Amino acid sequence: xxxxxxxxxxxxxxxxxxxxxxxxxxxxxxxxxxxxxxxxxxxxxxxxxxxxxxxxxxxxxxxxxxxxxxxxxxxxxxxxxxxxxxxxxxxxxxxxxxxxxxxxxxxxxxxxxxxxxxxxxxxxxxxxxxxxxxxxxxxxxxxxxxxxxxxxxxxxxxxxxxxxxxxxxxxxxxxxxxxxxxxxxxxxxxxxxxxxxxxxxxxxxxxxxxxxx
Numbered sequence: 692x693x694x695x696x697x698x699x700x701x702x703x704x705x706x707x708x709x710x711x712x713x714x715x716x717x718x719x720x721x722x723x724x725x726x727x728x729x730x731x732x733x734x735x736x737x738x739x740x741x742x743x744x745x746x747x748x749x750x751x752x753x754x755x756x757x758x759x760x761x762x763x764x765x766x767x768x769x770x771x772x773x774x775x776x777x778x779x780x781x782x783x784x785x786x787x788x789x790x791x792x793x794x795x796x797x798x799x800x801x802x803x804x805x806x807x808x809x810x811x812x813x814x815x816x817x818x819x820x821x822x823x824x825x826x827x828x829x830x831x832x833x834x835x836x837x838x839x840x841x842x843x844x845x846x847x848x849x850x851x852x853x854x855x856x857x858x859x860x861x862x863x864x865x866x867x868x869x870x871x872x873x874x875x876x877x878x879x880x881x882x883x884x885x886x887x888x889x890x891x892x893x894x895x896x897x898x899x900x901x902x903x904x
Contacts, residue, residue, distance in 0.1 A: 699731060701739040705749045712750065712787045716844070722746075751791050754781055755800035760807050767814040768895055771829070774808050775891055778833045783848050786841040789834050815898050825898055832890060840883045852883050 707728050711720045722743060726733040740746040758781050761773035782789055792801065808829060812822040840848045860875035 699729065699735060699739065701749065702753075704729065704736060704739045705746070705753045708746055709750050709753060709785065713785055716787050717790070747791055751788055752800055754785055754788060755792075755804070757781060758804065760804065763807075763810070767811040768899065770811040771808065771815075771898070772891060772895060774804070774811070775829055775833055775894075778804075778830075779836060779887060782833070783837050783840060786837050786844040789837050789844065793830075793834060812898070817898065817901060821901060825894075828894065832894060836883075836887050836890070839886075848883060855879075855883070 704725070708720060708725055711725060711728060722733050722736055725746075726736055729736075736746075740749060758777045761770040761777075763770070765773070782792065805826065809822055809826055812825050817825055838844065840851055842851045842854075846854075856879065858878065860878055863872040863875055865872040
């Protein structure tokens with residue numbers, strides 16, 4: 692007797708779409724391919740998503756819902772640090788979504804997270820204009836590192852790190868590239884996470900040093 696297929700639900704549709712995006716990127720996702728992966732007719736999907744735009748928004752919501760907001764009782768620095776780490780860790784696993792989340796303006800989950808970050812920046816003592824600068828800067832830092840650590844969203848963080856760990860830094864000629872050649876062994880001793888942690892600390896220190904400025 693053939694195994695009974697699990698009932699189709701919106702969550703199952705979104706989870707499957709997310710898997711396709713992770714494996715094949717934005718160009719690899721279509722309603723037809725999604726239906727094929729779910730072993731249903733394409734028209735069946737429209738019982739659970741209105742269109743592809745609704746599908747993509749739903750996938751973003753799926754990931755955003757997994758990002759827990761930091762405890763509002765924590766000091767502002769700890770809240771900002773936790774927010775940055777959670778954003779980075781959530782989307783480094785699904786880098787294709789960075790393009791979508793960067794353009795989100797009215798998604799309730801996006802706005803709730805944004806409000807939490809700005810509350811911490813206000814508590815840090817930054818004036819309104821600097822709160823805007825620091826808010827955008829935090830997102831740019833997180834998304835920029837995701838872009839870098841997945842080599843332009845073309846691979847996973849783990850695969851990129853493996854490639855960097857095996858890089859031939861001896862190709863950097865000491866005469867024409869003296870500073871790079873001098874740092875060659877250190878490129879093989881550090882990890883992508885170290886880059887992020889270093890810049891996150893610098894970001895938080897800069898805010899702390901700008902309080903009231």
